[in-house]
Amino acid sequence: MKKNMGSADKIIRLIIAAIISTLYFTEVITGTFGIVLLVLSAIFVLTSLINFCPLYAPFGLSTCAVKKKK
Numbered sequence: 001m002k003k004n005m006g007s008a009d010k011i012i013r014l015i016i017a018a019i020i021s022t023l024y025f026t027e028v029i030t031g032t033f034g035i036v037l038l039v040l041s042a043i044f045v046l047t048s049l050i051n052f053c054p055l056y057a058p059f060g061l062s063t064c065a066v067k068k069k070k
Contacts, residue, residue, distance in 0.1 A: 006063035017041035
């Protein structure tokens with residue numbers, strides 16, 4: 001897998017995951033909707049850790065910084 005996530009994208013995903021997790025465990029969001037959001041936050045954390053978003057790949061998107069060739 002080629003990396004396709006930049007640092008800003010990873011930080012934003014981790015912040016969103018932390019907010020969703022906090023809201024779920026403080027019972028602000030509950031039920032099926034809460035579980036779906038909790039699974040989504042787990043996916044955000046996983047994709048941030050591996051630096052790869054499978055939804056970016058089919059569209060050829062990348063938020064990584066472009067390295068200049070010498």
